[in-house]
Amino acid sequence: MTIHDYLQEWAAEVEKTLDEVLPATGRQPASIHEAMRYSCMGGGKRLRAVMALAACRAVGGAERDALGYGAALEMLHAYSLIHDDLPAMDDDDYRRGKLANHKVYGEAMAVLAGDALLTHAMEQLAALPEFYPVTLITAYRLMNEVTRACGTQGLIGGQVMDLENTGLPADAATLEAIHRRKTGALFEVSLKGGAMIGGGKNNELAALTRYAENFGLAFQITDDLLDVVGNQEALGKETGADARKNKATYPGVHGLERSRQMAADCLDACQASLSFLSGETWPLQQLAASILERDH
Amino acid sequence: MTIHDYLQEWAAEVEKTLDEVLPATGRQPASIHEAMRYSCMGGGKRLRAVMALAACRAVGGAERDALGYGAALEMLHAYSLIHDDLPAMDDDDYRRGKLANHKVYGEAMAVLAGDALLTHAMEQLAALPEFYPVTLITAYRLMNEVTRACGTQGLIGGQVMDLENTGLPADAATLEAIHRRKTGALFEVSLKGGAMIGGGKNNELAALTRYAENFGLAFQITDDLLDVVGNQEALGKETGADARKNKATYPGVHGLERSRQMAADCLDACQASLSFLSGETWPLQQLAASILERDH
Numbered sequence: 001m002t003i004h005d006y007l008q009e010w011a012a013e014v015e016k017t018l019d020e021v022l023p024a025t026g027r028q029p030a031s032i033h034e035a036m037r038y039s040c041m042g043g044g045k046r047l048r049a050v051m052a053l054a055a056c057r058a059v060g061g062a063e064r065d066a067l068g069y070g071a072a073l074e075m076l077h078a079y080s081l082i083h084d085d086l087p088a089m090d091d092d093d094y095r096r097g098k099l100a101n102h103k104v105y106g107e108a109m110a111v112l113a114g115d116a117l118l119t120h121a122m123e124q125l126a127a128l129p130e131f132y133p134v135t136l137i138t139a140y141r142l143m144n145e146v147t148r149a150c151g152t153q154g155l156i157g158g159q160v161m162d163l164e165n166t167g168l169p170a171d172a173a174t175l176e177a178i179h180r181r182k183t184g185a186l187f188e189v190s191l192k193g194g195a196m197i198g199g200g201k202n203n204e205l206a207a208l209t210r211y212a213e214n215f216g217l218a219f220q221i222t223d224d225l226l227d228v229v230g231n232q233e234a235l236g237k238e239t240g241a242d243a244r245k246n247k248a249t250y251p252g253v254h255g256l257e258r259s260r261q262m263a264a265d266c267l268d269a270c271q272a273s274l275s276f277l278s279g280e281t282w283p284l285q286q287l288a289a290s291i292l293e294r295d296h
Numbered sequence: 297m298t299i300h301d302y303l304q305e306w307a308a309e310v311e312k313t314l315d316e317v318l319p320a321t322g323r324q325p326a327s328i329h330e331a332m333r334y335s336c337m338g339g340g341k342r343l344r345a346v347m348a349l350a351a352c353r354a355v356g357g358a359e360r361d362a363l364g365y366g367a368a369l370e371m372l373h374a375y376s377l378i379h380d381d382l383p384a385m386d387d388d389d390y391r392r393g394k395l396a397n398h399k400v401y402g403e404a405m406a407v408l409a410g411d412a413l414l415t416h417a418m419e420q421l422a423a424l425p426e427f428y429p430v431t432l433i434t435a436y437r438l439m440n441e442v443t444r445a446c447g448t449q450g451l452i453g454g455q456v457m458d459l460e461n462t463g464l465p466a467d468a469a470t471l472e473a474i475h476r477r478k479t480g481a482l483f484e485v486s487l488k489g490g491a492m493i494g495g496g497k498n499n500e501l502a503a504l505t506r507y508a509e510n511f512g513l514a515f516q517i518t519d520d521l522l523d524v525v526g527n528q529e530a531l532g533k534e535t536g537a538d539a540r541k542n543k544a545t546y547p548g549v550h551g552l553e554r555s556r557q558m559a560a561d562c563l564d565a566c567q568a569s570l571s572f573l574s575g576e577t578w579p580l581q582q583l584a585a586s587i588l589e590r591d592h
Contacts, residue, residue, distance in 0.1 A: 023448055029456040032448050083411060088403035107384035108459055111407060115379060116452045118411065122418045123443035126436060136432055140422060143439065147419035152319055152328050156412045160325040163404055 003286035010053050010063060011046040017071040021124055035105040035113035036120070040078040043096040048073040048186055051215075052194030054287065055208050060279040061198025068132045069142065069197055072124040073190050076146070079117035080155050080186075082110050089163065090245070118150070134197055142193050149189035158182025162247070170248030176217070178248070183223075184216035191215075198279070207276035210269065211284065218266035218291050221259050224249040228256070267291060299582035306349050306359060307342040313367040317420055331401040331409035332416070336374040339392040344369040344482055347511075348490030350583065351504050356575040357494025364428045365438065365493055368420040369486050372442070375413035376451050376482075378406050385459065386541070414446070430493055438489050445485035454478025458543070466544030472513070474544070479519075480512035487511075494575070503572035506565065507580065514562035514587050517555050520545040524552070563587060 018041055023033045049070030053063035085092040085100040086107060093103055102110035125143050128134040134142075148154060158181030165174055191208040200208070227242045228251050242249045250259040270288035274281045314337060319329045345366030349359035381388040381396040382403060389399055398406035421439050424430040430438075444450060454477030461470055487504040496504070523538045524547050538545045546555040566584035570577045 027448075029448065029453050029460065031460065032452065032456045036448075083407055086404075086407060088407060108382075109456070111379055111382060111384060112452055112456055114411070115414065116448050118414060119443055119446045119452065120448075122439070123447060126439035126443055129436070136436055140425070140432055140436065143418070143422035147415055147422055150415045151419060152323075152325065152332075152412050152416075156328065156408055156415065157325050160328045160405070160408055164325065164327065 003283060003290055006054075006283050006286075007045060007050055010050045013064075013067060014046040014049040014053075014070050014074060015041065017067045018074060021068070021071055022075075022120070031105070031109060032112055032116055035101060035109050036078075036116055038104060039082050039095075039101045039113065040075055040117060043098070044074075044077075046070070046074060047219075048077050048190045051187065051212075051284070051287065052190040052197075054283040055191040055194030055200075056198035058208070058274070058277045058279045058281045058284055059195045059198040059200030059204045061194075061200075065133050066194045066197045068124060068128050069134075069193055070190075072121040072146070073186065073193075075117045075121035075124065076150060076155075077186060079114040079121070080150075080159070082114040082117070084159060086110060089159070092241070122147075132197070138196055141196060145189050145193055145196075149185040154181050154185035158185065165248060167246040168248075170253045172253050175248045175250065175253055179217065179220040180213070183220045184213055187216040187219070188212040201278075204277055207273045211273040211288075214266040214269040214273070215288060215291070218263040218270070218288070221250045221263040221266070222291055224251055225256070225259060225263075263292060299579060299586055302350075302579050302582075303341060303346055306346045309360075309363060310342040310345040310349075310366050310370060311337065313363045314370060317364070317367055318371075318416070327401070327405060328408055328412055331397060331405050332374075332412055334400060335378050335391075335397045335409065336371055336413060339394070340370075340373075342366070342370055343515075344373055344486045347483065347508075347580070347583065348486040348493075350579040351487040351490030351496075352494035354504070354570070354573045354575045354577045354580055355491045355494040355496030355500045357490075357496075361429050362490045362493045364420060364424050365430070365489055366486075368417040368442070369482065369489075371413045371417035371420065372446060372451075373482060375410040375417070376446075376455070378410040378413070380455060382406060385455070388537075418443075428493070434492055437492060441485050441489055441492075445481040450477050450481035454481070461544060463542040464544075466549045468549050471544045471546065471549050475513065475516040476509070479516045480509055483512040483515070484508040497574075500573055503569045507569040507584075510562040510565040510569070511584060511587070514559040514566070514584070517546045517559040517562070518587055520547055521552070521555055521559075559588060 022037055022040060025033045025037060027033055052066045052070045052073060056066040057063050081095055082101045084090050085095055086102055093100055101113055125139065125146060128139045129136050150156065158178050161178045162182060188209055191212040192205050195205050195208045224242065227240065254262065267288045271285060274285055318333055318336060321329045321333060323329055348362045348366045348369060352362040353359050377391055378397045380386050381391055382398055389396055397409055421435065421442060424435045425432050454474050457474045458478060484505055487508040488501050491501050491504050520538065523536065550558065563584045567581060570581055
């Protein structure tokens with residue numbers, strides 16, 4: 001099986017799980033359920049979810065056991081994108097090649113759809129022991145990890161720092177601090193949480209946390225590189241947007257060549273961390289290898 | 297001790313707990329911690345929190361054991377008010393006699409401060425067993441109850457219905473459906489959750505749920521009445537705002553006299569439900585009695 005097949009197969013399972021756990025559009029109030037599904041279904045590679053599944057496998061567990069957890073992570077990711085795209089925030093009209101949530105449903109509904117996806121993700125986490133082989137104590141620890149990853153030291157803090165530094169002279173430390181929170185925190189909790197569900201030992205959780213830190217950084221650097229050199233069609237959003245918005249980027253701070261090297265170094269560190277794991281690691285190995293080749 | 301003293305004493309304890317659990321403004325990123333504290337500290341009667349404490353007491357527990365839970369409820373309440381006040385939503389400039397969050401910190405920060413309070417409330421719920429005599433299974437059940445109360449069948453759903461029905465001809469059923477979600481759901485989970493922490497039996501939880509439903513309705517009716525007949529200074533916000541915004545209200549649908557009678561009937565139902573409880577019920581009894589006399 002290639003990593004492409006692995007990603008496709010499990011992304012489809014994540015999609016199915018999301019379809020099951022998101023409120024049906026037939027349910028009242030229908031408008032918000034539509035808005036939630038618009039941004040949460042049928043889009044993206046489900047990278048955060050699939051990495052949770054792969055981490056579960058990498059410590060000896062089964063991918064399937066982390067599906068509910070992966071779905072919760074995708075809801076959190078979708079919530080953060082909806083709110084980030086709002087006119088008062090990054091003011092983006094497009095996301096994943098389609099109109100941003102607020103362009104379709106209006107600002108009020110977009111705020112509420114984000115709120116609802118965040119809330120529903122937490123509900124999903126709290127329900128894991130009912131539907132998956134996840135013990136109460138593990139669900140409890142996951143809740144701790146995830147809420148911290150999403151809070152002012154994680155996702156939200158990263159967005160705050162991003163907004164506050166837009167237009168300011170960029171420095172390397174701030175740039176990394178922003179992305180460790182904005183992108184890294186959710187990747188970390190994906191891998192660590194997936195491994196917790198798989199019964200990973202502490203040294204395995206630590207190894208996967210290192211993998212996640214480096215993967216997240218490499219992911220962000222290639223994202224920034226794509227914004228400069230990618231093509232709009234493959235990316236599903238406008239290129240050059242960061243520069244127009246005066247956002248600090250890796251190529252902007254470090255230059256193209258050095259940025260590419262940094263990403264490559266991160267991915268080497270990813271590979272090195274995998275030697276500490278007791279389960280099947282080829283999906284994580286291939287995933288890290290594929291990042292440099294991504295075109296969207 | 298009068299109910300006034302009881303409310304004051306415990307509201308002060310809730311305030312102290314919030315001060316302890318909210319991130320310090322000295323912590324980075326400082327701006328979001330300031331914005332969170334601006335809307336969450338130093339305001340309101342802490343009714344949702346104090347009712348959780350009183351419910352804990354009413355089933356034989358100690359108020360103090362529900363303080364962390366009460367603080368989480370107040371964060372959730374503050375989050376919902378910040379987002380409700382946004383220009384795209386209810387567009388309110390004032391709240392509790394001071395400028396709305398977005399008027400002070402801007403829209404982007406207000407969205408993020410709301411997100412952060414919601415996230416932090418969940419983090420706080422997940423941390424209850426570490427700091428309070430709350431078992432893991434109770435924390436887990438609380439998380440289930442609270443996320444449902446805050447979701448599209450609760451708080452968020454109520455706000456969606458409110459927005460969608462603004463300006464439409466008001467009918468009694470829609471009005472009640474909105475307020476059961478928008479105000480009622482959080483009161484219900486306050487009382488039920490407080491009782492769960494106090495070790496309440498199922499029939500006690502059911503009785504407190506009835507109390508909460510009726511209290512929430514009476515609270516909303518008097519809120520609507522105050523908007524018509526109250527004075528702006530005592531209320532801390534403009535009166536007549538509902539009418540200007542074409543919001544459905546109880547006096548608008550049922551008339552002043554019938555609305556007053558409905559509130560009185562609800563409060564009778566509150567009192568009746570208290571006979572099923574094994575603990576000290578005078579605070580809940582007095583609280584229900586005091587609702588009709590509120591002037592803000």
